Amino acid sequence: MKSSSVIRVGLNAAILAVTEETPRVLTVQHDPSGLPALPFGPLDPLQDRTLELGLRGWVRGQTALELGYVEQLYTFGDSNRDPYANVDGRVISVAYLALVREAPPARGSVSWRDVYAFLPWEDFREGVPAVLEKELMPELKRWARGDKTRKERLQIAFGSVQTRPDPERVLERYEMLWEAGLVQGREMALDHRRILGTALGRLRGKIRYRPVVFELMPDTFTLLLLQRAVEALAGVRLHKQNFRRLLDTGRFVEGTGETFMETGGRPAELFRFRRDVLRERPRTGVAYSRT
Amino acid sequence: MKSSSVIRVGLNAAILAVTEETPRVLTVQHDPSGLPALPFGPLDPLQDRTLELGLRGWVRGQTALELGYVEQLYTFGDSNRDPYANVDGRVISVAYLALVREAPPARGSVSWRDVYAFLPWEDFREGVPAVLEKELMPELKRWARGDKTRKERLQIAFGSVQTRPDPERVLERYEMLWEAGLVQGREMALDHRRILGTALGRLRGKIRYRPVVFELMPDTFTLLLLQRAVEALAGVRLHKQNFRRLLDTGRFVEGTGETFMETGGRPAELFRFRRDVLRERPRTGVAYSRT
DNA sequence: TTCTGTTATACTCGTATTGAACATAATCAG
DNA sequence: CTGATTATGTTCAATACGAGTATAACAGAA
Numbered sequence: 307m308k309s310s311s312v313i314r315v316g317l318n319a320a321i322l323a324v325t326e327e328t329p330r331v332l333t334v335q336h337d338p339s340g341l342p343a344l345p346f347g348p349l350d351p352l353q354d355r356t357l358e359l360g361l362r363g364w365v366r367g368q369t370a371l372e373l374g375y376v377e378q379l380y381t382f383g384d385s386n387r388d389p390y391a392n393v394d395g396r397v398i399s400v401a402y403l404a405l406v407r408e409a410p411p412a413r414g415s416v417s418w419r420d421v422y423a424f425l426p427w428e429d430f431r432e433g434v435p436a437v438l439e440k441e442l443m444p445e446l447k448r449w450a451r452g453d454k455t456r457k458e459r460l461q462i463a464f465g466s467v468q469t470r471p472d473p474e475r476v477l478e479r480y481e482m483l484w485e486a487g488l489v490q491g492r493e494m495a496l497d498h499r500r501i502l503g504t505a506l507g508r509l510r511g512k513i514r515y516r517p518v519v520f521e522l523m524p525d526t527f528t529l530l531l532l533q534r535a536v537e538a539l540a541g542v543r544l545h546k547q548n549f550r551r552l553l554d555t556g557r558f559v560e561g562t563g564e565t566f567m568e569t570g571g572r573p574a575e576l577f578r579f580r581r582d583v584l585r586e587r588p589r590t591g592v593a594y595s596r597t
Numbered sequence: 598m599k600s601s602s603v604i605r606v607g608l609n610a611a612i613l614a615v616t617e618e619t620p621r622v623l624t625v626q627h628d629p630s631g632l633p634a635l636p637f638g639p640l641d642p643l644q645d646r647t648l649e650l651g652l653r654g655w656v657r658g659q660t661a662l663e664l665g666y667v668e669q670l671y672t673f674g675d676s677n678r679d680p681y682a683n684v685d686g687r688v689i690s691v692a693y694l695a696l697v698r699e700a701p702p703a704r705g706s707v708s709w710r711d712v713y714a715f716l717p718w719e720d721f722r723e724g725v726p727a728v729l730e731k732e733l734m735p736e737l738k739r740w741a742r743g744d745k746t747r748k749e750r751l752q753i754a755f756g757s758v759q760t761r762p763d764p765e766r767v768l769e770r771y772e773m774l775w776e777a778g779l780v781q782g783r784e785m786a787l788d789h790r791r792i793l794g795t796a797l798g799r800l801r802g803k804i805r806y807r808p809v810v811f812e813l814m815p816d817t818f819t820l821l822l823l824q825r826a827v828e829a830l831a832g833v834r835l836h837k838q839n840f841r842r843l844l845d846t847g848r849f850v851e852g853t854g855e856t857f858m859e860t861g862g863r864p865a866e867l868f869r870f871r872r873d874v875l876r877e878r879p880r881t882g883v884a885y886s887r888t
Numbered sequence: 889t890t891c892t893g894t895t896a897t898a899c900t901c902g903t904a905t906t907g908a909a910c911a912t913a914a915t916c917a918g
Numbered sequence: 919c920t921g922a923t924t925a926t927g928t929t930c931a932a933t934a935c936g937a938g939t940a941t942a943a944c945a946g947a948a
Contacts, residue, residue, distance in 0.1 A: 313606050313642050315674075315689055349674070351604050351687035357674040381672040381691050383606075383640070383648040396642035398606055398689070400672050461876050469877070530895075548936065550897080555934085571895025572943035585752045587760065821924075839907065841926080846905090862924025863914035 315349040316399045317361045318498070320379070320505035321371065323409045323418065324522050324535045330409060330418040331502055332369060333494075342419060343495035344502065345369055349400075361402055369416050375405040375521040377512075380504050382497065401501045403508055405521040419492075421506060422541075424499050426491040427483075428476060428506065429541045437490055438464075442483065449486040473540050476507030510540055515591040517558060520579040528566050528574035529553065536594055544594050556590060558583055603686035606640040608652045609789070611670070611796035612662070612695045614709065615813050615826045621709040622793055623660060623697075624785075633710060634786035635793065636660055640691075652693055660707050666696040666812040668803075671795050673788065692792045694799055696812040710783075712797060713832075715790050717782040718774075719767060719797065720832045728781055729755075733774065740777040764831050767798030801831055806882040808849060811870040819857050819865035820844065827885055835885050847881060849874055 321332040321344075333342035347364035354360030362373050379401040409418045422429040427438040446464065450456035463478040465471035471479070480503040483489045494502065512518050519536055533549050553559050559577040567573045583590065612623040612635075624633035638655035645651030653664050670692040713720040718729040737755065741747035754769040756762035762770070771794040774780045785793065803809050810827055824840050844850050850868040858864045874881065 313604055313640065315604050315606070349604065349687075349689075351676075355676050357672065357689075378671060380669060381648065383691075385642075385646050396640075398640075398648075398691075400674075400689075458876055528896090545936070547897085547899095547938085551935090567944075569895055570945080571893080572897080574896060585749060585757075585760075819925090836907070838909085838926085838928095842906090858915075860924060861916075862922080863916095863926080865925060 313396045313398060315351075316346055316397055317349055317357060317364070318344050318346050318399050318401045318501055319361055319365055319373075319376075319404050320344055320401065320502050321365070321369075321373070321404045321406060322421070322505065322509065322522070322539075323406050324538050325409045325418070327534045327538050329421040329506070329538045331421050331424075331505075332371070333417055333419050334368060335415040335417075339495055341493050341495040342417075344401075344498045345416075346399075357400055358402070365404070370413065371406065373404045373406065375518065377403045377508075379403045379501070379508055382501070399501070401504065403505045405509075405518065407522065407524060421502065423492045424494055424502055425476065425480070425506065427479065430471075430473075431537055431541060431543050442488055442490065445488050446482070446486060449488075473542060474507050474511040476503045476510070479503075506539070513539060513591055514593045517579070517583060517591055519592055520558075523579070526562055526564070526576040526578050528569060528576060529559070530569065530574060532559075532577075536592055540594060549594060552592065552594070553577075556583070556592075557586070558592065605686060605688050606642075607637055607688055607690040608640055608648060608655070609635050609637050609690050609692040609792055610652055610656055610664075610667075610695050611635055611692065611793050612656070612660075612664070612697060613712070613796065613800065613813070613830075614697050614699065615829050616699070616709070618825045618829050620712040620797070620829045622712050622715075622796075623662070624708055624710050625659060626706040626708075630786055632784050632786040633708075635692075635789045636707075637690075648691055649693070656695070661704065662697065664695045664697065666809065668694045668799075670694045670792070670799055673792065675788075690792070692795065694796045696800075696809065698813065698815060712793065714783045715785055715793055716767065716771065716797065718770065721762075721764075722828060722832060722834055733779055733781065736779050737773070737777060740779075764833060765798050765802040767794045767801065770794075797830070804830060804883055805885065808870070808874060808882055810883055811849075814870070817853055817855070817867040817869050819860060819867060820850070821860065821865060823850075823868075827883055831885060840883075840885060843883065843885070847874065847883075848877070849883070 319332075323330050323332075332345060334345050335342055345365055345368050347360070347368065349357065349360050354363065358376055358378070361376065365371055365373055381398060381400045383396070383398040385396060427435050427442055429435055443464070446460055450460045459478075459482060461469075463471070463475050463482050477500070480489070480500060484500075489499070493499070509518070513536060519532065519539070522535055523532060529550055530546075532553070533544055533546065536549075537544055557580060560580050562576045562578055564576045565573040566576050610623075614621050614623075623636060625636050626633055636656055636659050638651070638659065640648065640651050645654065648669070649667055652667065656662055656664055672689060672691045674687070674689040676687060718726050718733055720726055734755070737751055741751045750769075750773060752760075754762070754766050754773050768791070771780070771791060775791075780790070784790070800809070804827060810823065810830070813826055814823060820841055821837075823844070824835055824837065827840075828835055848871060851871050853867045853869055855867045856864040857867050
């Protein structure tokens with residue numbers, strides 16, 4: 307058997323959290339390149355009875371973290387994207403999205419990093435990101451000039467003056483930038499930025515129709531903290547009053563009666579997630595609307 | 598190297614079409630069990646540069662079908678669900694959803710079958726399916742009795758009197774029935790019904806926010822034909838006038854001026870899909886509402 | 889104490905979207 | 919010509935949504 311016909315299966319996890327209004331991803335640094343990487347481990351075909359159990363296992367080992375919410379994202383297997391493809395056999399990576407409540411202190415080579423450091427064109431909270439407006443868009447337009455298909459793809463992925471970019475099309479934007487040779491921001495080992503992009507896009511979408519934000523929140527929280535978490539992930543600012551009305555009419559949260567004084571102004575009530583919404587209205591999420 | 602530590606990667610496709618108001622899945626029959634199976638092929642690590650290309654390749658070979666819309670679904674790798682797991686090494690299946698326009702005549706062991714023959718509890722078009730109401734629900738209630746977690750899962754997956762079941766939670770329902778030993782309907786080889794369930798659930802969801810139904814329609818079609826296709830997939834009846842208004846305000850279709858006389862009553866206008874909606878409003882689908 | 893900044897929370901209002909009718913128009917079979 | 923059948927047009931109330939205004943409760947400075 308030629309070594310290049312061997313298939314190995316790797317499991318990757320984009321483990322996300324939100325702290326201090328910043329979406330963060332857990333990275334490790336055991337690659338010879340020195341670049342941050344997503345936690346990564348091989349599937350042990352003898353030990354791991356399911357893919358997810360395998361993932362949970364070595365995430366525990368590598369990062370001392372117990373995963374809560376876990377969801378399969380995508381399976382990557384392009385041989386032309388994989389630098390090991392012709393050296394050491396084919397690698398298939400099954401990527402997962404995991405959400406954790408709080409960022410425990412990093413240890414050793416494990417650390418939390420701002421997601422937008424890797425994908426700087428995705429954060430619209432302070433308006434259109436400078437990199438995007440000044441550098442990327444002009445180049446992208448040049449790249450698409452005279453090519454009808456590219457023009458259409460560009461408009462769908464990045465929007466136009468009338469249609470703001472769809473927050474969920476993170477992967478499409480990344481792939482397009484990659485194709486055009488324009489990817490900016492901090493690098494990641496292998497093709498891990500692509501996985502991160504997939505994770506962010508999926509999470510942005512999921513928030514809207516399933517109450518997953520609460521997986522990222524502490525047990526009790528103020529409504530502003532919750533709003534900031536959604537904003538951090540969605541990459542856009544939300545309208546405060548309408549956001550609260552949404553939570554109210556959707557019966558997502560219930561007040562605890564306690565108040566939290568450290569917000570700077572009037573004390574805020576602390577709320578907790580009402581788990582019952584899952585039963586009451588199974589297909590609902592924080593379908594936020596901008597500004 | 599022990600043979601049981603070898604990993605093989607298989608590619609599966611749930612190829613769906615809608616004909617005569619019935620959602621159909623393409624099945625093959627080359628399994629020794631004689632049971633219908635989804636088209637299945639191994640990944641050739643040397644030949645197939647991407648997973649999707651590999652898939653398209655042997656689907657062409659096995660079924661003489663050229664796939665249009667293809668989307669990755671899920672990667673399955675449970676060793677306890679895989680009868681070959683301890684015999685012949687581990688098998689990981691990467692499953693895809695594919696949509697095709699029309700059902701070409703079956704050849705040899707390839708045939709189109711009603712999706713609901715395999716998942717009979719999923720079709721609510723004529724009200725609550727008899728199997729579900731008479732047989733499955735009582736058994737499921739028994740299965741959940743006294744177990745709070747099971748009760749909650751049951752309500753989320755199958756709904757209750759007030760909350761109708763969420764059409765998209767096909768996989769959750771299948772898994773629950775499997776766990777309770779209650780799976781009914783026609784069998785499929787290996788764990789292929791699980792893949793089919795995943796495909797149906799994904800498609801039901803996707804229809805609502807991306808204009809994918811049109812991948813299943815002929816070039817021109819009447820609005821009722823389109824509605825029947827959505828109903829067939831969603832497994833529920835829709836409100837005719839509202840459905841049409843939705844298409845109208847969403848500018849999904851444009852009239853061709855021609856009419857189609859064979860509908861039994863007043864002739865219907867033929868419409869075609871307006872590809873421009875993709876550019877105009879990138880995140881939109883036929884967000885149907887029931888009855 | 890009073891003023892100012894800051895955040896929380898309550899209420900309003902016009903518009904768009906939705907669920908659900910009612911009403912009319914073409915065809916066909918008898 | 920009648921009734922059955924499907925297509926298509928219109929209306930209406932209820933609700934959701936986007937955006938704004940007003941008031942409340944705290945901290946710290948003047």
